[in-house]
Amino acid sequence: MPQNLFPLDNTKKFKDQKIVGHNRWHPDIPPAVKIKPGTVFCADCREWFDGAIRNDDSADDIRHAPLAGVHVLSGPFYVEGAEPGDLLIVDILEIDACNQEDSGPLSGQGWGYTGVFARNNGGGFLTERFPDAYKVIWDFRGDVATSRHIPEVSYTGIHHPGLMGTAPSAELLARWTAREKALIATDPMRVPPLALPPLPDSAILGSLKGAEFERVAAEAARTAPPRENGGNQDIKNLTAGSRVFYPVFVPGANLSFGDLHFSQGDGEITFCGAIEMGGFMDLHVDLIKGGMAKYGVKENAVFMPGNRDPQYSEWLAFSGVSVDSGGKQHYLDSWLAYQNACNHAIDYLMKFGYTDIQAYMILGTAPVEGRLSGVVDIPNACSTIYIPRAIFDFDIRPSATGAPHQVKQGVQVPRSGN
Amino acid sequence: MPQNLFPLDNTKKFKDQKIVGHNRWHPDIPPAVKIKPGTVFCADCREWFDGAIRNDDSADDIRHAPLAGVHVLSGPFYVEGAEPGDLLIVDILEIDACNQEDSGPLSGQGWGYTGVFARNNGGGFLTERFPDAYKVIWDFRGDVATSRHIPEVSYTGIHHPGLMGTAPSAELLARWTAREKALIATDPMRVPPLALPPLPDSAILGSLKGAEFERVAAEAARTAPPRENGGNQDIKNLTAGSRVFYPVFVPGANLSFGDLHFSQGDGEITFCGAIEMGGFMDLHVDLIKGGMAKYGVKENAVFMPGNRDPQYSEWLAFSGVSVDSGGKQHYLDSWLAYQNACNHAIDYLMKFGYTDIQAYMILGTAPVEGRLSGVVDIPNACSTIYIPRAIFDFDIRPSATGAPHQVKQGVQVPRSGN
């Protein structure tokens, strides 16, 4: 292993570590580690809820998930010589769970979880259909995941960091806050909310203390959304072997990352989330001086995915268009079309004996592909979802003869509702 | 070749053929051909504008493209024994251009086109950035496309039908019309329009004549959008070897198809369109009796993609989030996020000497992947676009050393504006 520059003690909470990371974006969070371009290093990552979700058969922890505290991030890493306008090269050399196959209280220690938030505490992509909280526990064997809560399915995970990015400049941060507050103002009482404003409660800001802590906590951006700095992009294809290019907005770039996923389907539709895990990444960083202008990159990550993600060649796919469940026509809404495609897939899987929530959990975590198939054919966008057939222990194809195989149910998916 | 049940004479217009197809959806368009389940057959397909777009260096034909006449479809094929509630199995056995390598006046005769509509005649995905009409001509050599209008790029096309579907029932048609008119009513003067209402002008309705023609023409749905019956889904992965399942809404299913694409990137972002071509498909049809209930399929195509699409393993990818060009925050808008990802890719490619429209055309036609990477991280959706690096004759990767390669320009992309 390369040197671990951000070690985490699995017996301690995130804010009690020797080097304390952060869970907000702000230019004035001090660097945790300084490195030179060309450095190869290891960094531990804590699972995004810092251990609040347990390996058990209750979804109460998901129902009351401490959303104010996410995402606990490793960093910032200050890269010497990095200046605004550069592109920061990040090579993801390795990524894995912290302690495979072991039992342990932290997800990543041989297991991971996927949750669906209750509508009144986070909500999610299909919150109309699934208004309660749910949880599924996955067991890891090498890179393969199985769950006691979902029968007859297993797959090779597509490991990736859900979240990685550079620090925003003060100007950029101000822009984020302004535009997100403006959105919230359009429907401030909405449940779930339209966006998340700055929140001092539960903020972790590295080594900051006192008045400076208070100031930054009040200003800092939440980590939930992806933004110009990369951030919580949840791109499942940022696998080991990927090279990612981030815009640099502050001196030193101040790279941070976390929210590791054992596996995820495109969209992370279950929101809480993929198969969440603590673990580590081996990274290599370098710079393209003046890269933003040189390559026309103003925002968001540019990347070259790795070539070792799990390969599947036989798929079952579903499509959807942008008409909502009430029959109302929306204009070219790819997001709604993807909801419909996902709902169609769930309806289909239920015919094989899965419950609706089991089917939803599969779509959120297996290496499914979600594509923007048609975005111009007014008024309907068409989105499609592709499920690898080999993840099922049985034949999942439609057939003119015989009845669909019925899975044998065991432990049901834990649910926690009102 | 299997027997051609829907031959087209390349010297004649679509409505002057021996068997006349249609360009609207309506349950009362009479079947053109009757077939039994299990039949394997060939059918010719005319390119979607029926020859109005020419192999030349002017975009005037695109600027004045006869939108009222699209899409000219082969069919309906009445499948004996098909009843509402069944699933129609369609195997795409082969799909290719009509006359490879030949010169000829119809796209598909050794060449194809990609257009970008002017904002006031169709518009498109990036119509803010590209308000004029543009056209690019592609030459086919086997399954490889190159263009005199875009230097130093070539790729193996991912052939597929842009449009395939079954006839709607009267009830379903009425629902379409109602919901789309309701949408139009929210902004009836919009340019481009929000949706396309029924339009008797230029309607082609198979063998219908007289009063019945008039009635159906006034009621029939336009073919632009994908809907419950499949339709213009523009799924690039419906390649040869695919098996597609369509819901059956009328006796006989009344399958129709057309709008063949030599290649397309996810989204068909250029709208007019992919690389458009006339050609043929070899199909096999069969039935799953009662399949809609058996497999929980209420609408839209379910499919298993073929395994012979072109394989690429090295990619360059761009991401975008749902903030518009004016800096306004939108709520989880995957469509807007994809626009941003596409714009980022265009900005990048321009640094290698491509013009903006050349870059746009590449994204619309090469086998690029467009993924819904994040759909839950409020308020920003994250969409990503993946370009195969091997389609360029040069190294397209960002580099810390040296300047980006500059392509050598030849014939510019034809443009037709005001």
Place this chain on the structure above:
Amino acid sequence: MPQNLFPLDNTKKFKDQKIVGHNRWHPDIPPAVKIKPGTVFCADCREWFDGAIRNDDSADDIRHAPLAGVHVLSGPFYVEGAEPGDLLIVDILEIDACNQEDSGPLSGQGWGYTGVFARNNGGGFLTERFPDAYKVIWDFRGDVATSRHIPEVSYTGIHHPGLMGTAPSAELLARWTAREKALIATDPMRVPPLALPPLPDSAILGSLKGAEFERVAAEAARTAPPRENGGNQDIKNLTAGSRVFYPVFVPGANLSFGDLHFSQGDGEITFCGAIEMGGFMDLHVDLIKGGMAKYGVKENAVFMPGNRDPQYSEWLAFSGVSVDSGGKQHYLDSWLAYQNACNHAIDYLMKFGYTDIQAYMILGTAPVEGRLSGVVDIPNACSTIYIPRAIFDFDIRPSATGAPHQVKQGVQVPRSGN
């Protein structure tokens, strides 16, 4: 289609065509067609036995297969400007059966065959185990093959030409004859023979006539083996989209080709052969002047495979080492090791209810991979064979629980013995 420069009339024998091809290698076989570098053209290809093998349930035709007449080749194509020392570029643009789905008396007309020669008329890779003649008929549906003689298996074929090459120079031909005769002389009575000497009987030599025909027929090399000019390499990866580079030994290069395969496993272990078919290829030719010296190519084809061959991602693999069935140790014999791997695969498949010959036929025709895994670990070479699991209608994996699925037998594989 590009212009067909070598059309074949399916109602006539190969030697009765308007343009007559050839079935021997010799520098003095006159060109059938002259083309310029850069030409794109189509050429028909007759199946290698010129129609002697029928679509029926008897293997008598295989038992008495007219070996003296193979392979009937399209060509020679004289490429203007080609000189010895050049590399001839051949792009395989398209390749397909002649008349898909039709019934017809020629293989390639909707069907193909695979044979196993009797030991006393050709033999084969596993002739010890299969000394008699066998035949299997395959039905084509698009690019998918199934057989009435082999239950519960189907696969997307990997179309390719078994044979393609340039004409040898007189000097090269003399070398071939000398070295092959020397080999035959080590065991001249062997059945099957070690090699095939020149044979005037059944020779077809294009437009040659009279004394010149007699001279060339007596000298010309048989087409069975691959040699310095390419020839019968049986490389399954020469799929559409491939670019192949052949050394040029005579002015004009004199390119010829044929022996099209609908599909083949690595090695073409059944010998007679792959799934044999007549059909056509679209080709593009060009030259690298002085390419042999420029790129260090003295012999055999260099090639870049296409990227549209069928993709499979789940495999079942078998290995073998170089100990023969009598228990004798051989020194690093990869060929023997591959025999053992194939025999192991056959033994395995028989546990699922296949007969030995059915299993053999699957290995010879499905897109199986055969790899030289170890070639240095004295004294045992290790060869491996990989079968795509998706070609079976059932689960082919070994399992700790339950018994192997048993296929339901129908028509048995025709056999013709003594």
Place this chain on the structure above:
Amino acid sequence: MPQNLFPLDNTKKFKDQKIVGHNRWHPDIPPAVKIKPGTVFCADCREWFDGAIRNDDSADDIRHAPLAGVHVLSGPFYVEGAEPGDLLIVDILEIDACNQEDSGPLSGQGWGYTGVFARNNGGGFLTERFPDAYKVIWDFRGDVATSRHIPEVSYTGIHHPGLMGTAPSAELLARWTAREKALIATDPMRVPPLALPPLPDSAILGSLKGAEFERVAAEAARTAPPRENGGNQDIKNLTAGSRVFYPVFVPGANLSFGDLHFSQGDGEITFCGAIEMGGFMDLHVDLIKGGMAKYGVKENAVFMPGNRDPQYSEWLAFSGVSVDSGGKQHYLDSWLAYQNACNHAIDYLMKFGYTDIQAYMILGTAPVEGRLSGVVDIPNACSTIYIPRAIFDFDIRPSATGAPHQVKQGVQVPRSGN
């Protein structure tokens, strides 16, 4: 990590470890560890020469490589309940180098080596062309290898164990010894030898001592060749995610393994070897009771490769036939044909400025495919080798225009000759 049942101290020699492994095959080598079916465990593996090869720029260590001491194996692992006739299931869950990116004296500690043996100490696949000893050092960065001795090439390694197998029965061991001695007897003075007889010198036999050690050392089989028990198969496709089935010949199966490779081309043509490394594997074992009869497996590994090996889609391929360098015709010799294909690839790469030994080293270590393309076309076998084009920093394709790129040489490949 699962529990490490076979830990190795990197500061100590293999025979000085707390648990001592072995470097010979014999049924009476006592189990090092006992495990139950279903166990998931980790085991360290020492590189095959136990640290004799150094990270420096001299090939003297290769020239005098202590061949008598190979391969140092982890095991035997006694699986409770395993009996002769069972199949042992081994899942390779993870495999990696021992200490990535670190410097350290053992290969696997951030680096690995590839050697070519001198003809008089081991020889190799192309020993006629390369009679001296050579060494190349590779640096690991994540799963990517580069070498200071070979410019402008890098690739994602295809990690796998070169050697894994079960213990032979006494009867099987006797058969091995007899047949290999019989082969040696045909040319006992050959350099390199035809096979390796039992050799007490340098034998390591676990916990055996005294007279029993002497007896077993005198009888035990060398580990170089693959045999009925699996053994040194050098199958590059035994990547993480693979499931392997081994025949069981002795109670407890007595599984052993080692000779980890960071990467290897098909054939391991450089012999010493692939990119050799120490490291670890996470394994899961289970049993199919009576599996040998149930699935017709008498010998050698059956396996299902993993689905996470590095993906490449563009290749450059070379072919060869079975005529030796003296022009002599051999009968269907796939091994000789592969030598020719490899030599052709070397000749080609030299035109880009590589030395012959650099080219050889690339073929031995990059994830190249080696296929048995034709094994029946008397008298010539055809073998082919496929090099992924993306491993080169430049365009490796043949071109009609311009001269081949010339790599910029740095440190030459260390050589040690007479």
